[in-house]
Amino acid sequence: MKIAVASDHGGYNLKQQIISYLNSEGYEVVDCGTDSEKSCAYSRYGILCGELVASGRVTYGVAICTTGEGIMIAANKVKGVRCGLVYNTMTAEYIRRHNDCNMMAMGAKFTTFEQAKEYLTLFLNTPFEGGRHKERIEYFIHYENK
Numbered sequence: 143m144k145i146a147v148a149s150d151h152g153g154y155n156l157k158q159q160i161i162s163y164l165n166s167e168g169y170e171v172v173d174c175g176t177d178s179e180k181s182c183a184y185s186r187y188g189i190l191c192g193e194l195v196a197s198g199r200v201t202y203g204v205a206i207c208t209t210g211e212g213i214m215i216a217a218n219k220v221k222g223v224r225c226g227l228v229y230n231t232m233t234a235e236y237i238r239r240h241n242d243c244n245m246m247a248m249g250a251k252f253t254t255f256e257q258a259k260e261y262l263t264l265f266l267n268t269p270f271e272g273g274r275h276k277e278r279i280e281y282f283i284h285y286e287n288k
Contacts, residue, residue: 153206188216
């Protein structure tokens with residue numbers, strides 16, 4: 143499975159740890175940047191990661207900034223992306239199970255590497271439940287395609 147990972151300067155260190163972890167688990171990782179802790183715009187990297195996900199070149203995306211909010215908003219501007227903010231194990235599971243998210247965002251200021259590994263495992267291994275949730279997802283996909 144191929145996963146894109148992006149961050150701004152605030153998420154850079156956690157991104158580097160996540161990339162190493164995903165590689166050690168056998169995933170193919172695309173590093174969407176940034177490449178340092180030098181101040182930069184999260185929007186650029188969130189959108190780049192989202193474009194890879196929406197195009198199908200990767201299966202999932204992981205986006206990290208200081209809070210997770212900004213890079214999540216940026217990723218969600220890409221048509222076809224559903225990026226949810228993960229801040230505990232329940233959100234990591236439910237953004238997949240109920241929302242069929244293809245990207246997850248995390249805030250490096252509030253997420254330890256150990257937590258991030260747990261969230262990633264849940265996100266990557268939880269299937270979409272479908273059922274009543276499928277209709278809800280189809281509603282905003284229809285809206286997005288208008």
